[in-house]
Amino acid sequence: MSKAVPIPFSEPPWLMGLPSAYYNNSHRKWQKTCRALVDQLLMPEAIEWEKAGDVPEDLYSKFAAANFLIPNLSAPLPVNWLHKLGIHTLPGGLKVEDFDYLHTLIYVDEMARTGSLGPSGAVTTGIAFGLPPILKFGNEQLQERFVPDIITGKKRICIAITEPGAGSDVSNIATTATRTADGKHFLVNGTKKWITNGLWSHYASMAVRTGGPGPGGLSMLVVPLLDTPGVSMRRIKVGGQTTAGTTFIELDDVKVPVSNLIGVEGQGMKYVMQNFNHERLTISISVNRISRVALSAAFEYCMKREAFGKSLMDQPVVRHRLAKAGADLEAHWAWTEQFTYCMTKMSHVDANRELGGLTALAKAQAGRVIEACAMTAVLLFGGNGYTKSGQGEIAEMAFREIPGAKVPGGSEDVMLDLAVRQLVKNFRAKTKELETSMERPSGSSKL
Structure with a gap:
């Protein structure tokens, strides 16, 4: 067949x-x-x-x-x-x-x-x-x-970083974890917002403030959620990815064993940042595929739909729109693909150092790609692309995914800035290392 x-x-x-x-x-x-x-x-x-x-x-x-x-x-x-x-x-x-x-x-x-x-x-x-x-x-x-x-899937977990007053600015997290008088527990107080899968999670790997202000006061803690005194959760209605269980979490004197501390107290910022790299790469991959689904659906539609006596695909302006969005799509995929290949050849330490900024840039670019592809699909589907049912529903659904691609995991503008700052940091560090090696005497010290 x-x-x-x-x-x-x-x-x-x-x-x-x-x-x-x-x-x-x-x-x-x-x-x-x-x-x-x-x-x-x-x-x-x-x-x-x-x-x-x-x-x-x-x-x-x-x-x-x-x-x-x-x-x-x-x-x-x-x-x-x-x-x-x-x-x-x-x-x-x-x-x-x-x-x-x-x-x-x-x-x-x-x-x-x-x-x-x-x-x-x-x-x-x-x-x-x-x-x-x-x-x-x-x-x-x-x-x-x-x-x-x-x-094994018997219990569920989520990541809980974002708060009403702290999104991409992780160092501004306000949720506190204060030790009890006997030193055996933390009492966690605060709120977490836009926490995906929170509704169904037994635990959260949560960023909390165990010390003073700024990144040095942050730690990570495994906080129990479902059926836990002091925890209340409710679903947040969002424009896209409505099935993902976006959650608002309130924590009121939630008692958590000190043994639930992840790693070293005060190192939370480092753990959060390294965890973001995996998140941003997977966002880049998944958003590219959603862009692909929308654009290819529009491509197929344009070969069948007729207007002004011929198919949409016979209209130069339509081909021009498809070409521009397709170029963005495939360029981003090729970069993401090559980027992922690098991950198979590098240690975690090297990858975090060399690819962290570029991961942020790839994630930011994914948001720009879905914006181009989804908008193209909506326009080419016409009224059908603005309808939540029928042949253009895939374009309408993809269009609602744009904010979910651009904001979670680090907002686009923050990612663009982070990428360049990381590239500059690496460049300066390598330049200094090179200069130091050139100044260091070589050969034997014997006469």
Whole structure:
């Protein structure tokens, strides 16, 4: 049976049959596995869920049962923990020790084929960004208490950084964690806002203020949420990704054991910043795919829709719009792809130093790409692109994702500034190192 020819811009070049130096047989097999599972678990009803504003209660457990939550964790995976829990392979037979950042890219890209950050975010965002701080910075005892149930999907976790008065300005966080008189607990007070998956989470990896003002006073703490005295949570209604469980959290003298401290007290700012890198890269990947879904849908529509006696595709102005948006889309994908490949060849330390600023820039560019592609799709679909049902609904849905691409994980303007500041910092450090090495005498000191 012959396969349908893919619509232009509907898939990344390597899935359109073009050669690529990045992917091996493991990656290609993983892509087929991910596509089959996403087609089974998400695609049939994702748009209807997004319209209704919620996903089925058992969706998370279905992902957990398939070991399909684990790929949300940054590569390399926590192999020792997975083996300890009897998990040696991912779906399709991929060994957990063979999982790299290109497998991450494939997973995130496939999960976003619904055309919205909502349905996939309902099952991925919490574990993707809430568990890594515990795995990377938590001591052995902390991991023993929380990792097994979270990694197997028995319990859920989220990341809780943002507050009503502190978004991209993390150092301005006001939620406090004050030690009790006996020194055994923290009492946590404050509010967290726009916390994805918060409604369903048993725990949050939370940024709190344990010291004075500024970044040096911040720490990270595992704070219990569901069924915890002093915690109240409610859903926030947002314009896009309505199914992701965006949450407002109030904390009133929430008693948390001191043993729930992640890493070292006062090092919270560093942990938050390093965790952002994984978040920003996955945002860049998923937003590119949503842009692709919208633009390719418009491309297909323009080949069928007639106006002024000929198809829209026969109108030069239409082709011009598609070309400009397509160029932005593919350029961003190529950069993100190359960027991810670098992650497979670099240590975490080197990647955080060399790629941190560029990750912020890629994330910012993703917001600009979806703005171009979604707006193009809406305009070319015409009235259908402004309607929440029918053939243009995918364009309308993608357009509502623009703010969710530009703001979470660091607002666009902050990311652009951060990227250049980080590049300047690295340049100056390397210049100083080079100058020092040139001044240092070489050779033997003997006459």
